Amino acid sequence: MKKNHKTPTDAGLRRRAEKIIAETVAGGPDSPGISPEESASLIHELRVHQIELKMQNEELRRIQEELEKSRNRYSHLFDFSPFGYFNVDEKGIIEQVNLTAADMVGIARGSLIGKAFTRIIFRDDQDIYYRNRRALLESETPTSFELRLLKSGGAEFYARLECLVITDSETGFRQMRIAVSDITERKHQEETIRKTTRLSQERAQEITALLKSAKIVLSTSSFTKASRKIFDICRTLTGAAAGYLELFSDGGEDHKIVFFEAGDISCSIDTVLLMPIRALREKAYRFGKVVYDNNIFSGPWMEYLPAGHVRLESILLAPVMIHKQPVGILGFINKAGGFTKNDIHLITAFTQLAAVSLRNDRMLDALKQNENQLQKAYNEMEKQVQERTRDLTRSNQQLVMEIEERQEAEKLLLESRSMLQKVFDGIAEPLVLLDRDMRIRVMNNSAVAYFGVTDSRKVVGEICYNAFKGKTDFCEGCRIPLMLSKSGNVEFERKGFKNPHRYERVFLYIVKDRQGATENIIYRISDITERKLLDKQIIQNEKMAALGVMVSSIAHEINNPNAFIAFNLPILREYIEQLIGMIDHDRGNTPAFELCNMPYPEFRKDVFRLIGNLEHGSERINMFVSNLQEFSWTKYKGKETWVDLKALSKKAFDICRSKLKRTVQFYIDDIPETFPQIHTEPNALEHILINLLMNAAQASDKADSLIKLSAMTGETWLDHTIIEVTDNGCGIDAENIAHIFDPFFSTKAPNDGTGLGLYVCHDLVTGLGGRIEVETEVGKYSTFRVILPDMERRSENRVEEKI
Template structure:
């Protein structure tokens, strides 16, 4: 209680005493003593009440201070807005979000701290809130004095200000910029995971083991063939040290070998080596490995792509053949020649398998390196907040996946043809419309200077397997566009019941001494080694033409181009 209040209270008390002075004068001594005692008791009661009031006031001041601390140092920004969107009060957290001291903010319009174009959103939401009593949560772009814009989440309620008795809006303010960025990164991560899943699906179709290890030799990806051979589930393999868990440094004869057997002086894996693979239940398989080191833009290793072939049975066979050869040294010359021929055939098979592994490793390396490097760059761009550069690398990943798909389709087509499980299903169709549809499918292959011209003088209706003919034409047109810079010409004519189709290009041509090998599996002419391809296309074409009971021929001059001629019977 203040001194002025105490003075007024005393003056009132003295006035009452003067009014009662007449009655007091007639009191007896005993009555005066009793009255004095009552006054003393009343005085003590008043003093006790005053003490209680002081304690209550002290507690109220403590609660007020605690409320002020909670308001100012809360992890969320708080502010009080009038109906005219003037800042009535604001806590320190909100001041920090805006980068301005409280004394410069109170009394200012809230719109001064909002990005251009966002004021209408704020006013509409506040107008509705003052009618409904609640400000639903909404996002808005705000300005920090020195750090630029940030995304804020606002929500609040409408209350009565006890001091002014006016309605105000009590608003919470949360910076959700990092949360929004995290949501974007999560979406990008999901997209990359889908692309990775697609790659995994394609690799699962490969007939050899494929795996990707990082620079710490931990497994980052492995295909189904690898899981089946190891007899482990995919999650049991991923993240494990490849050499510690799955490779034995004991050779097939039980001799221990050092890691120098598999690494060069730079610490990188040797391009090729053999080792024992440790499978579930202590089973060992002898493997032949082909390794490709993946490099970043600075030629620093970022991982290794490994292709592995199980050669256990082949080694056993080779061992038996060697022993058999030693035991038959005195066999007659005819038997010796037969044995030499058999060994030569085995050598050819071995060379073809080695060529396949080498080719597959080479053809898979380029798109997988592109995928891996693009993935790493996307992660870096995300860390650097350079999201505009991500799209180009996502497109590179998609292009590489399509490239892998085409390679695997060649492998699967050759396997089906060699196993004899491809059958024909004939139907009648118009040749011209069919070829135009096929040409349209090839438009994505064309270079800027290329066109595909089709010549057919009269209508032709054919009766044959439409799908097989399409595969033949797609392969031949693809080769013509790939090895040429100019237009490709397709001509079709009918001679009795024989359909003739010629595909001509003005490209690099085929060396004459290599003509005889052209339809051999995995063969590629020496002048196309720098142009991507599997060496399976023309071999597949030859198999398909045989299924159609037709023939294929070609003429070619080095540096002038090539013409492939199809002669297909039209059996009705």
């Protein structure tokens, strides 16, 4: 609901208007008055004017209300603005402040008004405020600046002040309006950025210094010069006042001062004098780590320093390590503020560069020691290098010359390594070079193929038993660890490392360094399977030769008497039959007639029984002699020709068919029709198959008995043709398997065999240059495996190798 507000001005205007109307209607002394028509017109105009005034009055009231609303909105925006606002007079007294500013400083608004603005400014920053306030009041140009304000508890925060001058147009009174924003977070970020930038710059300086030192190592062959340059760079970077570099002997008993930099510090100690390794130096030497002490002057180490030594405030000692052994110490002395952990990392990096320089220097010394041995071979090349070096010295100074010498040395090292690899690869037998930790350094192509390594580069540096067997400990029976403690070479025989069916001879050669210590081991493997087989064959042949002579003698000595007996027995039988006929005619009907204390009928039967026994004995002797002759026949070797193994297997089966049908339920001939022909003696191979099939038939003891004949081609010329005869019979126990190829050995009944079948097989296979193997399990199966070589291919390969 609207309210009618009448101001004093409105009432005065009304009275003046009424007075004018009254004078106009009544007329003055000189006025002739108005007519009724004029009076009615005037009243009408007044009424219209009255209505207009009312409308204007209503509009003014509406505008006033809008202004009040705007003022309220402005007040709300002012109080809750994200910026703090202060109105400060020319004397610096706070006249007005919004809620945001009061909240910023943590002081109630009422407590701020009437107080000096400097009360909430950090004391050290008040000059900033006074200086900018004076400039603002003089120029009345808006300005901004940053300083620290205080909160109610005394805590400070960074603020940005945006200031301008407000002047009252009526009174001319001036105020400063200050907009405050909290920039503490931004300041912290800027501080973080500054610190990060500073650290980045420091890291950049360190990296630049390390790169510069690395270039020095590459370009300077002299360790003394390179180490001194590295030391100077590191000393400048860390801020150390002094320092030194010393090198140790192999045992650490002696040391040599390479250089000593005292800086501005006086030192009367002769650096040539030897000092024992103790105190902090002993700690750095023993543990191989950087050590430092920033309070060494009051520490326990001072008692070890001789009189006249540099006064020590702080010290850092970094061991120079080569192959994990300390060979020297790089020391830094008296850094202002003391050494830090960052100094440890930094100096460690510089020390490593010094170690690289020392190692390079020693390598170059070693190369120079070998120059006399290479002088004759490279005399002309050395002359050209020297001439070229002099040219480069004049044009490119000492740096280029040293780089060229280093590159040449590296080239020779690479060529030497390449030549060593070529020599290794030229050896047909597997050859491996191991270091004293049994890590692989070099392998030839034969070793790569032997151990089945796909990429020789991946196994270099690996321990041999891990690379070749995937183990974490020594292989069983390995002799390399044992020989490391001996001084001589070792050779021994063993079963194949990869193939236990083969035989190898292993040679271990020790390679010593200049001090006589074992440095490397050459590991050579020689396949002696063929030689072993030949040795066994020679021994077997010698046995057979002796046995053949004996068999021939026995057969001769037995055949002659037995032939006499066999020849005379029919005659004797004929004589006896005639005598018996005569006795039958004379006394055959006499019951009491006796001969040799026996009734005649019984005597008659006994005589013919004795003659039959003599005939049977003669036959047995003849059969034994025949077996011995068959035994001697195994030494016969007929003409070799190309043989169709499938056709030969069918022929052997036909011979054994009746025996197999009686004892075997299933027979499988698994030899392919397309199996390649083999070059061998067909009669011997047929005899081998017959004996193996008969032996398998005799071992069959199950209702579902089975014999399987199969053949395959091996991977090498020694294993070219592999023939297997497998049965599911009784198997062979461990006690008998060692004797199954001995002559006359049999586990069958006395009338079931002579014990020569497997012996004959073994001798025939050996005569063909092959071997026979057995795989069995008692009660389950037996497999006899005949392995024949490809003699033709072997001879061709040997001809190629000679060429």
